[in-house]
Amino acid sequence: MAEVLKETPIEGVALLKLNRPEVLNALSVPLRLELAAHIDELNLDPAVRAIVITGDEKAFAAGADLTELKKRTVRDAQTRESVAAWVALRACQKPVIAAVNGFALGGGSELAFHCDIIIAGEGAKFGLPEVKVGIMPGAGGTQRLVRAVGKFKASRYLLTGDLIPAEVAYTMGIVSEVVPDDQVIPHALKIASKIAALPPLAVQAIKEAVGLGPDASLDTALALERKTFQLLFTTEDRDEGIAAFLEKRKPVFKGR
Incomplete structure (x- = not known):
């Protein structure tokens, strides 16, 4: 069993x-x-x-x-x-x-x-x-x-x-x-x-920052957060999330 x-x-x-x-x-x-x-x-x-x-x-x-x-x-x-x-x-x-x-x-x-x-x-x-x-x-x-x-x-x-x-x-x-x-x-x-139901790339990024940040110096952890934040601006989910908010509809996140 x-x-x-x-x-x-x-x-x-x-x-x-x-x-x-x-x-x-x-x-x-x-x-x-x-x-x-x-x-x-x-x-x-x-x-x-x-x-x-x-x-x-x-x-x-x-x-x-x-x-x-x-x-x-x-x-x-x-x-x-x-x-x-x-x-x-x-x-x-x-x-x-x-x-x-x-x-x-x-x-x-x-x-x-x-x-x-x-x-x-x-x-x-x-x-x-x-x-x-x-x-x-x-x-x-x-x-x-x-x-x-x-x-x-x-x-x-x-x-x-x-x-x-x-x-x-x-x-x-x-x-x-x-x-x-x-x-x-x-x-x-x-x-x-x-x-x-949330954008998986953003969720993954938050999990990574929370997991790695406490073991790094504050400056290093903030740099990790900043770089990851910037990378999320390249995703389709970022575009979908903002568009859905402005159009007052439910977003459909695809993890891209």
């Missing part, structure tokens, strides 16, 4: 569902490979303009598969299979939305942190509890959390392994929005559909 289910619930939007409910969607290597394959495929599909990743009502993903981790060697951790999903997500040019219900722990939190937008249910709980089993986050948790909330707030949870309730995560700046649990996927799909 597939460990990641792919659906197209709305035009232009792909929905990926982690499908290991018996272990709270623990991120086994086979699941990560399937997820990477789907992300790579969707990234090249011009019909897809936004991606939503979700789990089920109990868990987005409850971290790495501890059965695998118990057997893992240093060499195993260095293989391409171990990092495939993270590489694919970092390379993805389409906006990715995490729709989080239940637990998002360890690698589950790190999976959400790789996304561009995080929609959490009121009952969702995030956390990086690796320290409790003698290891540490290994898929960007220490670095992405520090960049999102600062050293002192991040250390409070990294060093204790405590869980972070959805409302606290929102207050810290980890989560984009908190909604009722039964509205997580519908709301994420609504946002994805809104993005899918």
Whole structure:
């Protein structure tokens, strides 16, 4: 049975569902490979303009598969299979939305942190509890959390392994929005559909600037923004967007 289910619930939007409910969607290597394959495929599909990743009502993903981790060697951790999903997500040019219900722990939190937008249910709980089993986050948790909330707030949870309730995560700046649990996927799909209707080259440019800018000096980041802004003036979508606005009609963006 597939460990990641792919659906197209709305035009232009792909929905990926982690499908290991018996272990709270623990991120086994086979699941990560399937997820990477789907992300790579969707990234090249011009019909897809936004991606939503979700789990089920109990868990987005409850971290790495501890059965695998118990057997893992240093060499195993260095293989391409171990990092495939993270590489694919970092390379993805389409906006990715995490729709989080239940637990998002360890690698589950790190999976959400790789996304561009995080929609959490009121009952969702995030956390990086690796320290409790003698290891540490290994898929960007220490670095992405520090960049999102600062050293002192991040250390409070990294060093204790405590869980972070959805409302606290929102207050810290980890989560984009908190909604009722039964509205997580519908709301994420609504946002994805809104993005899918926008000019894809402009969306891609914004994602790139937001992703690269914080790690550069302000002058370099502003130069990246300025150059990308100027390049968008060469696109057909720019002409269509302005024409549609002036003609008071709905634009049709083609990604050109």
